Amino acid sequence: MPSCQLASLGPIPDAVMDEINECILLGGAQDGSEMRIGAGVHDDVASMTCIHSVALCRFGVDTPKGTAEPARETSYNIMGGEEMTQPVMQYDNKVIPHSTPLTLRWLSENYEFAEGVCIPRSVIYKHYRDFCQKNGMTPVNPASFGKIIRQKFKRVKNRRLGTRGYSTYHYYGIGIRSFSVYYEEKYSRNGLNNRTNLPSTTAPILEFPNLQDVSLPVGVPHQLFCSFFTMYRTHCLRVFNFIYRNELDEVKEFLQHFWKGVPLHLMDILGSNAVVNMVGIWVKHFKDGNTSIEDEPWDGRPQTASTECNKEGVDEIIQDDRHVTVDTRARKLGIGHSAVQEMIESLGYREVCARWVLRLLTEDHKGQQKAITSELLQRYRHEGNDFCSVL
Amino acid sequence: MPSCQLASLGPIPDAVMDEINECILLGGAQDGSEMRIGAGVHDDVASMTCIHSVALCRFGVDTPKGTAEPARETSYNIMGGEEMTQPVMQYDNKVIPHSTPLTLRWLSENYEFAEGVCIPRSVIYKHYRDFCQKNGMTPVNPASFGKIIRQKFKRVKNRRLGTRGYSTYHYYGIGIRSFSVYYEEKYSRNGLNNRTNLPSTTAPILEFPNLQDVSLPVGVPHQLFCSFFTMYRTHCLRVFNFIYRNELDEVKEFLQHFWKGVPLHLMDILGSNAVVNMVGIWVKHFKDGNTSIEDEPWDGRPQTASTECNKEGVDEIIQDDRHVTVDTRARKLGIGHSAVQEMIESLGYREVCARWVLRLLTEDHKGQQKAITSELLQRYRHEGNDFCSVL
DNA sequence: AAGACGTTGCCATGGCAACAAGCA
DNA sequence: TGCTTGTTGCCATGGCAACGTCTT
Numbered sequence: 115m116p117s118c119q120l121a122s123l124g125p126i127p128d129a130v131m132d133e134i135n136e137c138i139l140l141g142g143a144q145d146g147s148e149m150r151i152g153a154g155v156h157d158d159v160a161s162m163t164c165i166h167s168v169a170l171c172r173f174g175v176d177t178p179k180g181t182a183e184p185a186r187e188t189s190y191n192i193m194g195g196e197e198m199t200q201p202v203m204q205y206d207n208k209v210i211p212h213s214t215p216l217t218l219r220w221l222s223e224n225y226e227f228a229e230g231v232c233i234p235r236s237v238i239y240k241h242y243r244d245f246c247q248k249n250g251m252t253p254v255n256p257a258s259f260g261k262i263i264r265q266k267f268k269r270v271k272n273r274r275l276g277t278r279g280y281s282t283y284h285y286y287g288i289g290i291r292s293f294s295v296y297y298e299e300k301y302s303r304n305g306l307n308n309r310t311n312l313p314s315t316t317a318p319i320l321e322f323p324n325l326q327d328v329s330l331p332v333g334v335p336h337q338l339f340c341s342f343f344t345m346y347r348t349h350c351l352r353v354f355n356f357i358y359r360n361e362l363d364e365v366k367e368f369l370q371h372f373w374k375g376v377p378l379h380l381m382d383i384l385g386s387n388a389v390v391n392m393v394g395i396w397v398k399h400f401k402d403g404n405t406s407i408e409d410e411p412w413d414g415r416p417q418t419a420s421t422e423c424n425k426e427g428v429d430e431i432i433q434d435d436r437h438v439t440v441d442t443r444a445r446k447l448g449i450g451h452s453a454v455q456e457m458i459e460s461l462g463y464r465e466v467c468a469r470w471v472l473r474l475l476t477e478d479h480k481g482q483q484k485a486i487t488s489e490l491l492q493r494y495r496h497e498g499n500d501f502c503s504v505l
Numbered sequence: 506m507p508s509c510q511l512a513s514l515g516p517i518p519d520a521v522m523d524e525i526n527e528c529i530l531l532g533g534a535q536d537g538s539e540m541r542i543g544a545g546v547h548d549d550v551a552s553m554t555c556i557h558s559v560a561l562c563r564f565g566v567d568t569p570k571g572t573a574e575p576a577r578e579t580s581y582n583i584m585g586g587e588e589m590t591q592p593v594m595q596y597d598n599k600v601i602p603h604s605t606p607l608t609l610r611w612l613s614e615n616y617e618f619a620e621g622v623c624i625p626r627s628v629i630y631k632h633y634r635d636f637c638q639k640n641g642m643t644p645v646n647p648a649s650f651g652k653i654i655r656q657k658f659k660r661v662k663n664r665r666l667g668t669r670g671y672s673t674y675h676y677y678g679i680g681i682r683s684f685s686v687y688y689e690e691k692y693s694r695n696g697l698n699n700r701t702n703l704p705s706t707t708a709p710i711l712e713f714p715n716l717q718d719v720s721l722p723v724g725v726p727h728q729l730f731c732s733f734f735t736m737y738r739t740h741c742l743r744v745f746n747f748i749y750r751n752e753l754d755e756v757k758e759f760l761q762h763f764w765k766g767v768p769l770h771l772m773d774i775l776g777s778n779a780v781v782n783m784v785g786i787w788v789k790h791f792k793d794g795n796t797s798i799e800d801e802p803w804d805g806r807p808q809t810a811s812t813e814c815n816k817e818g819v820d821e822i823i824q825d826d827r828h829v830t831v832d833t834r835a836r837k838l839g840i841g842h843s844a845v846q847e848m849i850e851s852l853g854y855r856e857v858c859a860r861w862v863l864r865l866l867t868e869d870h871k872g873q874q875k876a877i878t879s880e881l882l883q884r885y886r887h888e889g890n891d892f893c894s895v896l
Numbered sequence: 897a898a899g900a901c902g903t904t905g906c907c908a909t910g911g912c913a914a915c916a917a918g919c920a
Numbered sequence: 921t922g923c924t925t926g927t928t929g930c931c932a933t934g935g936c937a938a939c940g941t942c943t944t
Contacts, residue, residue, distance in 0.1 A: 257911055257932040278901060648908040648935060669925055
């Protein structure tokens with residue numbers, strides 16, 4: 115019996131994949147203003163983990179069942195549309211700082227009171243940014259925008275929805291007008307009825323193996339692996355949910371959050387080849403078209419499959435390993451960014467990516483100890499061991 | 506007439522300098538838990554700017570006037586003390602998660618209601634962390650600690666003090682008991698009277714040149730320079746204040762904040778040699794024992810002085826320049842951290858440091874544009890020009 | 897009965913802008 | 921009067937923990 119079910123609602127549309135790719139390429143910050151010194155290293159991790167997890171999601175989904183798909187497709191088109199149908203006012207190329215009355219009017223035209231509707235603040239704010247860009251206005255920050263929202267919708271309430279520890283703020287009581295260019299069914303009054311007949315349990319599910327059915331790789335403490343398994347399972351579920359809800363900005367941030375947040379005592383087992391390979395096996399399994407791992411016995415499988423999988427192209431992997439090393443380091447130097455492109459192209463090397471994520475994380479945690487001397491030697495010694503274990 | 510006055514209250518005690526050095530060496534995070542991937546690059550900037558600004562403060566201060574010095578000295582000793590006189594309870598090496606009753610008792614023993622006293626939250630929290638460490642407890646996060654504070658002191662009020670845009674949260678109504686090991690006069694009931702006869706205007710001041718009296722380097726837009734000058738002046742004032750208030754943690758964070766926050770359109774003039782040298786001249790001037798720049802005419806001085814200053818040891822500077830390049834890049838690779846030590850030893854090269862801060866910032870802003878192709882070429886081209894302009 | 901999980905209240909910090917006070 | 925600058929209210933987001941519901 116699966117202890118966790120992943121809702122999947124059809125293949126990821128190309129538009130979404132494009133956005134994800136763009137997100138990876140751009141490092142997540144579209145306007146440059148939020149960039150920080152040192153972002154390069156973050157991007158390394160984010161790119162890799164994004165590739166890995168998105169690959170998992172991509173291959174994990176079932177055939178479409180046709181539920182609620184049209185609405186989602188429409189929403190992408192709207193968001194990706196080039197032209198607002200009727201911009202409130204068009205200034206001739208002059209960038210004006212900000213206009214509260216204009217924003218209030220825009221709010222009136224596109225949103226309405228809607229009891230029972232929850233819309234993420236980030237979604238409305240994204241719409242607002244779009245509105246500002248199309249009208250040559252400099253947007254205000256989220257806090258100030260919130261004040262404007264509450265000027266217009268005095269009775270709006272707060273909700274914090276999302277899985278444990280990852281709740282996001284929502285406005286409760288605001289819906290998108292049905293004729294707005296930003297219309298999305300789930301965020302409007304109309305979506306209230308439809309949502310009830312779309313429970314996640316009726317959707318095709320992606321089942322993870324039950325922990326009891328999995329025989330663990332030798333040498334890995336059972337307790338630690340259980341912890342990691344739980345975290346990773348939840349992680350995948352959340353990535354799924356983010357993508358399903360079209361909150362692609364969240365995906366990147368969340369991935370960073372997850373991989374950076376792996377506790378130190380779990381780092382050790384992540385260094386273990388067997389665990390990495392087990393994750394890889396799951397990905398591979400989903401890729402082959404299975405949505406459940408339950409129908410096949412899992413005992414003993416990880417070890418055998420992992421070796422078989424490893425042998426497939428061990429030379430290339432090592433080759434690629436070194437290659438990525440060079441590029442990653444080059445990018446840490448600030449020399450270039452073409453490596454990201456390469457990493458995307460080498461999507462087939464999911465295991466490599468996963469392994470690299472781990473390596474990166476390990477390196478960085480090491481680096482954070484900031485020992486003044488002998489750090490250099492220690493690092494090379496550590497890397498040496500790591501490299502051997504990859505072989 | 507100076508438009509801004511810097512309060513300075515004697516030379517920086519060795520204890521403070523030690524802490525600053527430690528802060529630089531450790532990268533600011535004492536427990537490692539707040540470290541993040543990519544912190545290395547932040548540290549580069551922080552170290553440099555810290556050296557630069559601290560040097561400015563160090564050389565800018567006047568002879569001590571003996572006001573309130575004893576209290577400050579005492580406080581350093583207290584904070585640096587090895588042993589609490591009477592720990593509430595001593596567990597034998599076992600790390601226990603957390604104990605609210607213990608914390609409440611500790612609060613009662615060390616703090617009291619004190620109308621009119623403002624104490625920064627960070628200060629109390631630092632004390633609490635110290636208390637936890639000494640008693641083998643895992644401290645709770647600041648938010649949860651705040652709840653405990655309000656359990657004990659129900660009438661505490663909030664204050665946000667600090668210069669514009671850099672306010673920090675304070676508790677108003679809590680003072681440190683006079684017999685506490687954490688006692689500091691300014692944060693206790695006794696400090697209330699003393700503070701009134703220590704207005705910053707009566708303290709020796711460090712005067713910046715008035716903008717009208719400064720003839721700008723050629724080729725630098727007046728408007729841009731004025732903006733930068735205002736920012737830099739405020740920056741120095743704040744660094745002074747932080748050090749005076751013994752809030753050394755703030756110093757590092759603030760320096761990062763300032764240098765990272767230089768707007769893009771000011772980056773250009775910071776790339777200008779003349780501006781960098783002007784800052785360098787001020788530092789040099791203060792170093793020579795002057796607290797005011799007003800008594801000497803400033804017309805035309807920047808250019809001449811800058812060249813003279815440059816010629817002093819241009820070879821060494823370039824030599825050092827390359828040296829720092831290597832080390833900085835090495836550290837970005839995560840190879841080692843001894844470079845920080847070197848930079849501290851080369852404190853004499855303040856101008857070089859300043860220049861390097863600018864270079865680093867420029868590089869990073871460039872890097873954040875994340876253009877996929879031709880970034881490499883562009884960067885080298887840019888660096889080439891930059892290097893020439895240094896010569 | 898115990899555990900898992902979503903929701904929500906209270907705390908934290910931080911940005912912006914309005915207000916107030918001091919000063920040229 | 922106009923400018924500068926400190927303070928504060930309102931908004932944002934985020935962590936932790938308590939509570940209630942639901943599952944095992």
